[in-house]
Amino acid sequence: MTPSPSLARNEPPRVFVEKVKGALRIAAIDRQAHNLGLHPGLALTDARARVPNIAAEDMDPAADNAFIDRMADFCDRYTPFIANDHPHGLILDITGCAHLFNGEENLRQDLLTRLKKGGAEAHASIAGTPDTARALARFGGRAIALSDEETMAVTSLPAMAIGTSPETITALARAGLKTIGDVTRQPRQPLAARFGEAFIVQLSRTLGEKDARINARRPVPPYMAEQRFAEPIAHEDDMLATLNALCLQIARLLETRGEGGRRFEATFFRTDGRISRIDVETGRPQREPGVIMRLFRERLAALADPLDSGFGFDLIRLAVIDGDSFIPVQTGLDSTDNDEEEVAALTDRLSTRFGTTAVKRFVAVDTHIPEGAAYAGAALRVKDAAAWEMPVGETVPARPIHLFDPPQPIEALAEVPDGPPLKFRWRRMVHDIARAEGPERIAAEWWRHDGLTRDYYRVEDSAGHRYWVFREGLYGTEAVRPHWFLHGVFA
Amino acid sequence: MQAELIALRKELAALEQQASSDHTSETFSFGFAPADKVLGGGLALGGLHEVFAAQQADLGAATGFITALTLRAAMDTQAIVWVRQSYAGQETGRLYAPGLASLGCDPDRVILVELRDALDVLRAGLEAVRCAALGAVIIEPWGEPKVLDFTASRRLALAAAQSGVTVFLLRPGAVPQHSAAQTRWQVSAGASTPLAAGAPGFPVFDITLLRQRTGTPGQHWHLEWDHEQHIFRQPAGLPPLSRPVVPLPLRRQASAPEQANDPIPIARAQ
Numbered sequence: 001m002t003p004s005p006s007l008a009r010n011e012p013p014r015v016f017v018e019k020v021k022g023a024l025r026i027a028a029i030d031r032q033a034h035n036l037g038l039h040p041g042l043a044l045t046d047a048r049a050r051v052p053n054i055a056a057e058d059m060d061p062a063a064d065n066a067f068i069d070r071m072a073d074f075c076d077r078y079t080p081f082i083a084n085d086h087p088h089g090l091i092l093d094i095t096g097c098a099h100l101f102n103g104e105e106n107l108r109q110d111l112l113t114r115l116k117k118g119g120a121e122a123h124a125s126i127a128g129t130p131d132t133a134r135a136l137a138r139f140g141g142r143a144i145a146l147s148d149e150e151t152m153a154v155t156s157l158p159a160m161a162i163g164t165s166p167e168t169i170t171a172l173a174r175a176g177l178k179t180i181g182d183v184t185r186q187p188r189q190p191l192a193a194r195f196g197e198a199f200i201v202q203l204s205r206t207l208g209e210k211d212a213r214i215n216a217r218r219p220v221p222p223y224m225a226e227q228r229f230a231e232p233i234a235h236e237d238d239m240l241a242t243l244n245a246l247c248l249q250i251a252r253l254l255e256t257r258g259e260g261g262r263r264f265e266a267t268f269f270r271t272d273g274r275i276s277r278i279d280v281e282t283g284r285p286q287r288e289p290g291v292i293m294r295l296f297r298e299r300l301a302a303l304a305d306p307l308d309s310g311f312g313f314d315l316i317r318l319a320v321i322d323g324d325s326f327i328p329v330q331t332g333l334d335s336t337d338n339d340e341e342e343v344a345a346l347t348d349r350l351s352t353r354f355g356t357t358a359v360k361r362f363v364a365v366d367t368h369i370p371e372g373a374a375y376a377g378a379a380l381r382v383k384d385a386a387a388w389e390m391p392v393g394e395t396v397p398a399r400p401i402h403l404f405d406p407p408q409p410i411e412a413l414a415e416v417p418d419g420p421p422l423k424f425r426w427r428r429m430v431h432d433i434a435r436a437e438g439p440e441r442i443a444a445e446w447w448r449h450d451g452l453t454r455d456y457y458r459v460e461d462s463a464g465h466r467y468w469v470f471r472e473g474l475y476g477t478e479a480v481r482p483h484w485f486l487h488g489v490f491a
Numbered sequence: 492m493q494a495e496l497i498a499l500r501k502e503l504a505a506l507e508q509q510a511s512s513d514h515t516s517e518t519f520s521f522g523f524a525p526a527d528k529v530l531g532g533g534l535a536l537g538g539l540h541e542v543f544a545a546q547q548a549d550l551g552a553a554t555g556f557i558t559a560l561t562l563r564a565a566m567d568t569q570a571i572v573w574v575r576q577s578y579a580g581q582e583t584g585r586l587y588a589p590g591l592a593s594l595g596c597d598p599d600r601v602i603l604v605e606l607r608d609a610l611d612v613l614r615a616g617l618e619a620v621r622c623a624a625l626g627a628v629i630i631e632p633w634g635e636p637k638v639l640d641f642t643a644s645r646r647l648a649l650a651a652a653q654s655g656v657t658v659f660l661l662r663p664g665a666v667p668q669h670s671a672a673q674t675r676w677q678v679s680a681g682a683s684t685p686l687a688a689g690a691p692g693f694p695v696f697d698i699t700l701l702r703q704r705t706g707t708p709g710q711h712w713h714l715e716w717d718h719e720q721h722i723f724r725q726p727a728g729l730p731p732l733s734r735p736v737v738p739l740p741l742r743r744q745a746s747a748p749e750q751a752n753d754p755i756p757i758a759r760a761q
């Protein structure tokens with residue numbers, strides 16, 4: 001696919017250049033440049049010598065990729081199963097989708113018309129295997145090759161369509177094998193001996209004898225429901241009503257398989273090809289349409305830039321991205337169960353409104369390094385309740401309630417080099433230490449090869465503030481002048 | 492027109508009273524008998540309680556105190572939502588789960604919501620307060636954001652009264668001001684009773700009751716938190732201490748119900 005700039009008469013031919021081994025060479029050209037006999041690979045100076053007035057621009061692969069991505073998003077309306085075919089192609093698996101568009105030819109026409117309207121010139125072919133389709137689309141073969149006519153369809157294509165290395169193509173050309181048909185007429189054994197087994201595999205794939213799997217760019221959702229509109233809708237109420245109807249459909253689908261969804265994604269396809277995706281996540285598998293709708297409403301209300309309907313949406317799709325088994329429970333008798341349910345619903349709502357990463361739960365990690373021993377992870381992703389070490393009996397809190405990460409450097413004064421500090425200065429304040437306990441020695445994890453041993457002290461200053469300070473590095477062996485840090489504040 | 496307005500106002504007032512009488516009549520014990528007496532039986536369940544740190548350095552103590560009060564207010568297994576402005580985390584350090592555990596609060600019960608914007612903090616707090624299944628909600632905005640005015644605190648108090656969920660406002664970097672809170676506290680760290688070999692002991696708080704809606708403010712206590720029984724107690728080796736540190740306002744109605752059986756005579760201005 002090539003984005004075609006407006007072909008105004010007075011516009012100069014446009015080429016895109018990139019630096020190859022110190023020379024600027026043409027990487028891509030527009031149709032006008034092509035008609036003038038320029039081609040990719042030509043040095044820019046040579047091209048200028050032939051056609052003085054060309055407009056040269058730097059190649060921008062990132063922008064190309066972004067464009068292809070937008071195309072792929074757009075193609076989501078035909079099938080959820082789409083793969084990127086680098087550098088500038090897309091493979092759509094339309095198995096079971098063609099009937100929605102009244103047949104393959106109609107689907108292909110629809111796709112090409114819409115792309116053309118969006119300003120992209122594209123070629124498309126439909127065949128039984130991805131490699132055959134690619135060869136047909138790239139080298140101008142027929143539009144549709146049914147599964148028994150693939151071999152015939154590709155025979156007239158140039159050998160380059162096999163999609164192997166340029167060296168192999170050159171070697172084939174030297175042997176006088178110009179088309180795929182020429183190649184297939186040769187016995188395979190010598191070909192394999194000459195060009196390797198991979199070539200034979202590629203050849204049989206191109207001929208449609210072997211199928212190849214494609215990697216979908218987005219995982220194909222296990223559940224999907226969609227609604228197409230002959231007349232695009234733009235009103236928010238209509239959108240929400242549609243979404244509600246889709247939620248009901250999905251709920252029924254989920255119910256038949258005894259599952260619930262943990263992530264739902266609504267995709268809005270605008271008539272001009274732009275699409276918007278909105279997803280909501282729940283902590284527990286969910287299939288209650290009311291609950292899902294409520295989350296979607298929250299999400300829509302919290303959007304920084306609201307859904308722009310433009311000229312309207314002509315397709316709305318709801319998909320379950322993550323499903324999980326869902327066991328319906330009878331509620332109403334046990335109040336604690338209800339409480340848990342309500343708290344889970346609150347977590348969902350807060351996560352939807354303020355972002356999944358803003359709502360957290362504490363996770364315990366099995367390590368002695370204090371800053372690694374606990375972290376707060378997104379509540380919706382944290383699965384199991386952690387077993388926290390609760391104090392037993394008369395034990396003074398050994399860990400601070402506030403922890404600085406990274407630890408704050410302090411200047412400390414100790415009576416003896418490896419003793420507890422006498423006073424320290426932190427944030428421009430000097431703290432005289434009245435009581436201290438320690439050291440609690442926490443060594444670095446030897447299998448990580450970094451960090452020094454820390455000697456932790458619980459200290460209390462003359463005003464009653466309790467701090468957790470440590471000296472990094474054992475005096476004499478690990479550090480000449482160990483540094484002091486304040487790691488936390490006790491209650 | 493005027494009459495209608497007055498009638499409407501009356502109606503609103505009646506509604507509010509109805510709403511606030513829903514849950515606020517129930518109380519939870521402070522966990523220290525003399526304090527309960529001063530508080531008229533305890534702190535209001537489904538009320539709004541504000542906690543200030545005397546100085547920035549006392550934020551650890553204030554956080555510990557609020558954790559302790561939360562444990563008093565919430566039932567044993569109920570979830571606690573802690574909404575925190577993320578700036579607080581940068582300034583005072585992150586909330587450390589093992590530290591919470593060491594005060595007797597199971598970190599598994601805590602749902603931590605960290606947000607950048609003060610308005611979002613209040614919104615999330617309000618949303619949480621409306622969920623009656625929670626044990627308590629702690630809201631910790633940083634400093635004195637404009638959005639947290641009297642109306643905002645009133646809104647929180649009303650929502651709390653309706654759902655019966657107690658709300659604690661932790662106010663790091665703020666000075667006490669007029670708000671709809673039922674009680675207002677100021678906390679600073681107190682010197683602990685040393686253990687053997689001069690080790691720092693159990694957490695001790697210097698607590699001042701700055702305001703309470705139904706009784707005498709200005710009480711001061713020096714208390715140690717017992718994380719095992721979830722109560723406050725007098726640190727060993729200190730005389731019992733409960734006295735007003737600020738004189739009472741002149742024209743206050745002398746009808747505080749507990750006044751008669753107050754153990755310590757209160758010096759009262761004429």
